[in-house]
Amino acid sequence: MYFFTLAVTNFTMQYLHNIGAYFLMIAEMFRKPTKWSVMRTLILKDVDDLIIGSLGIVAFISFFVGGVVTIQTALNISNPLIPKYLIGFATRQSIVLEFAPTFISIIMAGKVGSFITSSIGTMRVTEQIDALEVMGVNALNYLVFPKFIALMLYPFVISIAMFLGILGGLIAVKFGGFGTVEDYILGIQTDFTPFHITYAFIKTFVFAFILATIPSFYGFYMKGGALEVGKASTTSFVWTSVVIILLNYILTQLLLS
Amino acid sequence: MIDVKNIQKSFGDAHILKGISTTFEKGKTSLVIGQSGSGKTVFLKCLLGLFSPEQGSISYDGKIYSELTDAQKRNLRSEIGMVFQGSALFDSMTIMENVMFPLRLFTKQNKSEMEDRADFVLKRVNLEDAHHKMPSEASGGMQKRVAIARAIVNNPKYLFCDEPNSGLDPKTAIVIDNLIQEITDEYNITTVINSHDMNSVMEIGEKIVFLKDGLKAWEGSKETIFKTDNEVVTNFVYSSNLFKKVRKMYLNENE
Ligand SMILES: Nc1ncnc2c1ncn2[C@@H]1O[C@H](COP(=O)(O)OP(=O)(O)OP(=O)(O)O)[C@@H](O)[C@H]1O
Ligand SMILES: [Mg+2]
Numbered sequence: 001m002y003f004f005t006l007a008v009t010n011f012t013m014q015y016l017h018n019i020g021a022y023f024l025m026i027a028e029m030f031r032k033p034t035k036w037s038v039m040r041t042l043i044l045k046d047v048d049d050l051i052i053g054s055l056g057i058v059a060f061i062s063f064f065v066g067g068v069v070t071i072q073t074a075l076n077i078s079n080p081l082i083p084k085y086l087i088g089f090a091t092r093q094s095i096v097l098e099f100a101p102t103f104i105s106i107i108m109a110g111k112v113g114s115f116i117t118s119s120i121g122t123m124r125v126t127e128q129i130d131a132l133e134v135m136g137v138n139a140l141n142y143l144v145f146p147k148f149i150a151l152m153l154y155p156f157v158i159s160i161a162m163f164l165g166i167l168g169g170l171i172a173v174k175f176g177g178f179g180t181v182e183d184y185i186l187g188i189q190t191d192f193t194p195f196h197i198t199y200a201f202i203k204t205f206v207f208a209f210i211l212a213t214i215p216s217f218y219g220f221y222m223k224g225g226a227l228e229v230g231k232a233s234t235t236s237f238v239w240t241s242v243v244i245i246l247l248n249y250i251l252t253q254l255l256l257s
Numbered sequence: 258m259i260d261v262k263n264i265q266k267s268f269g270d271a272h273i274l275k276g277i278s279t280t281f282e283k284g285k286t287s288l289v290i291g292q293s294g295s296g297k298t299v300f301l302k303c304l305l306g307l308f309s310p311e312q313g314s315i316s317y318d319g320k321i322y323s324e325l326t327d328a329q330k331r332n333l334r335s336e337i338g339m340v341f342q343g344s345a346l347f348d349s350m351t352i353m354e355n356v357m358f359p360l361r362l363f364t365k366q367n368k369s370e371m372e373d374r375a376d377f378v379l380k381r382v383n384l385e386d387a388h389h390k391m392p393s394e395a396s397g398g399m400q401k402r403v404a405i406a407r408a409i410v411n412n413p414k415y416l417f418c419d420e421p422n423s424g425l426d427p428k429t430a431i432v433i434d435n436l437i438q439e440i441t442d443e444y445n446i447t448t449v450i451n452s453h454d455m456n457s458v459m460e461i462g463e464k465i466v467f468l469k470d471g472l473k474a475w476e477g478s479k480e481t482i483f484k485t486d487n488e489v490v491t492n493f494v495y496s497s498n499l500f501k502k503v504r505k506m507y508l509n510e511n512e
Contacts, residue, residue, distance in 0.1 A: 127341045128346075128348070130307055131347070136330065136334035
């Protein structure tokens with residue numbers, strides 16, 4: 001019993017310590033800004049790596065998952081009393097509310113998150129972060145801030161995901177013979193609640209912040225060598241996803257109910 | 258001049274530096290030597306302020322580092338050049354961009370002025386046609402030379418090198434040693450080099466500090482290191498047969 005309590009205490013302390021360190025990191029990230037001419041290059045590079053570089057995979061996944069959502073909905077609405085436009089309506093709701101903001105963010109935690117952790121982690125183990133600090137650079141500002149700014153364009157990615165998801169549904173309806181295109185288009189216009197878009201983009205912004213900072217945290221504070229960089233990327237993916245899922249729950253409770 | 262007073266540093270229970278005092282003079286190349294794991298890198302990182310020692314003080318030309326304000330520290334850092342043990346080049350930048358980086362941070366020069374300066378130092382380290390390569394495309398020796406170029410590009414007053422010639426062939430190693438010494442003389446820099454290479458010691462050790470078990474075991478110069486009777490030093494220096502012979506000859510010559 002004693003050892004059990006001790007283990008639990010240690011475990012909890014470790015998490016509390018990490019959470020504290022994470023918030024300190026965020027505060028530090030905004031301090032001692034790097035010279036603008038240098039920062040500008042970094043931001044452009046991160047926009048390229050994190051945003052432009054993700055468009056392909058996001059487009060591909062959104063389009064096909066959109067199609068699948070539509071097919072599933074169509075197959076489940078077999079009752080002739082239910083109007084066909086509900087297929088479009090249900091597709092729109094699932095894509096705008098959950099699929100695009102949340103599901104795509106989990107994909108991004110894998111793609112962008114592990115890229116961030118491994119690139120910052122490699123800089124840590126090869127002493128590049130020390131080299132920055134010797135030059136008087138605030139390494140957290142230099143490394144994390146541009147990613148944070150670049151990911152402010154993340155809602156743009158999610159808009160594309162929403163659009164392509166709904167488009168994928170349309171194509172599936174048309175070519176799968178699940179209904180008419182007119183019904184589908186009527187469906188995606190039915191009962192439109194502007195606040196749902198607001199809700200989706202609030203989530204998107206929050207997730208963008210998480211995607212920029214949690215992977216950076218695991219990269220920046222890692223210790224060890226190349227092997228640990230790999231482990232840190234895995235841990236970072238796990239925690240980024242867990243936090244996204246939890247915040248998704250909390251934000252949905254707060255904003256929609 | 259850098260004055261180190263009784264610095265101590267531990268990681269958890271491991272006491273790595275147990276109170277080291279010494280001075281490094283301006284215009285001289287000073288060597289810190291010792292076995293692998295003796296704490297040379299930790300010592301250098303304490304000098305640079307990357308680690309903060311629990312005890313003791315480090316002063317740069319009379320100003321105690323830990324008492325400086327942030328702005329003063331930043332100012333001091335613009336006068337420091339550092340060559341890391343693994344070169345630590347920024348792998349997302351070309352060699353040219355790496356060398357220009359300190360200029361972009363610390364000066365108001367325009368692009369062509371920076372390029373001219375970077376060209377000049379790259380020539381200085383005998384790298385003329387690698388400007389647009391990425392660090393990963395350069396050999397280890399080239400990376401070391403780029404790291405040296407980056408460290409000296411902004412005319413530092415203090416230069417630190419952590420094993421600048423480890424992993425290099427003997428010829429390139431000597432070229433690099435001589436280069437560091439020339440630069441030190443030419444610009445009157447305070448230079449501190451970590452090494453466990455006896456060739457470097459013989460070439461450029463104007464001052465030598467020997468670390469063992471977290472303490473300064475001996476201090477001298479390349480002239481005195483061959484004559485000393487200090488056993489820990491002789492065990493280290495003459496661990497190879499070649500140096501045992503060199504010592505014998507040296508002592509015979511000077512009798
Ligand atoms: N960040 C750190 N955390 C914990 N221990 C460390 C850290 N850095 C160094 N050490 C320990 O300090 C000791 C001295 O390491 P250091 O890197 O200074 O050796 P060194 O003399 O530079 O060796 P080498 O010649 O191989 O480079 C080692 O035992 C090492 O494990
Ligand atoms: Mg070392």
